[in-house]
Amino acid sequence: PNGAGIIDYLVVGAGGGGGSNDNGGDAAGGGGAGGFRFNASAFDVIAQAYTITVGGGGAGSTASGTKGTNGGLSSIAGSGITTISSAGGGGGADYHGDGANKHGVAGGSGGGAGYLGTGGAGNTPSTSPVQGFRGGTNTGSNGGTGGGGASAQGVDSSAYNHEHNGSAGGAGATNNYRTGSNVTYSGGGGGGSYLGAGGAGGAGGGGAGGASGSGTVTAGSPNTGGGGGGGGASADGASGGSGIIVIRY
Secondary structure, eight states, rough: SOEEEEEEEEEEOOOOOOOOOOSSSOOOOOOOOOOOEEEEEEEEEEESSEEEEEEOOOOOSSSSSSSOOOOOOOOEEEETTTTEOOOOOOOOOSSSSSSSGGGGSSSSSSOOOOTOOOOOSSSSOOOOOOOOOOOOOOOSOOSSOOOOOOOOOOOOOOHHHHHHSSSOOOEEEEOOOSSOOOOOOOOOOOOOSSSOOOOOOOOTTTOOOTTTOOOOOOOOOOOTTOOOOOOOOTTOOOOOOOOOOEOOO
């Protein structure tokens, strides 16, 4: 800026990548959404350089036994200020019910789970208000659960109550700084399916989980922080969407 002033900011981390189901067994978790933080008329700036970092989407898993990669952090930093940052979304779990790979990864919003796994924690690291919610937990469904979003957790398998379908990603949140009208950001990726339908991506750029037999899985939308969909039977996970920063003055 060329002088002192007060700005509004929106800082959205990048979405996490979905988990893989390359072995064709129980399906994989969707990627968590990037963290979502904003503030109106409360951030003082002066005539100096500020560093703006926009996170890149996390890669989807391409091998059995590995989880999706967390999305990149987005931040505003500069001399004399407290850095404002939103964490990338957590990676989705691997398909399998053995060991740590069945659990989603923590992040701005947490990644979804594989068979008998728990969703990754959201709001990691902790912010107030919270930057995101946890991924869905799987209590015995062969479908993966969705990643968490900015306003809701990924859907648990117990709530969805279907043996094979993936569950939906958590919904994102709206902000009007970029266009003057509300735009939805930070939706969680849907869980992949086993012998059924993939879970829907959460509103706000979340990618849909893969359906059994089709191999189609959807990436998180660019510049939304949406999580990538989890792989369906015998398919890789999808990448998360990049984050975004909007500064209004």
